[in-house]
Amino acid sequence: MLIHDKLVNKVCKKLEIQFILLVKEKLIREYDDKLAKKIITHKILLNLTIKSYKELTVSMLIADIKHYEAILSKF
Numbered sequence: 001m002l003i004h005d006k007l008v009n010k011v012c013k014k015l016e017i018q019f020i021l022l023v024k025e026k027l028i029r030e031y032d033d034k035l036a037k038k039i040i041t042h043k044i045l046l047n048l049t050i051k052s053y054k055e056l057t058v059s060m061l062i063a064d065i066k067h068y069e070a071i072l073s074k075f
Contacts, residue, residue, distance in 0.1 A: 002071040003060040
């Protein structure tokens, strides 16, 4: 899961959570499976509830994902 680097500051302030430094940097892949030039160095952990289902801990990598605020897909 990814969250836009411009949105994450608002989310962290509102929910009073901190960025987490990744042990190992990650590269994301573009739609054509080529490695992007963007390096991901941080993530946040959220408690996510959708309707009545709850996933206790959701890890969201922080990246510039252009036109999207968040992408809810495993990476």
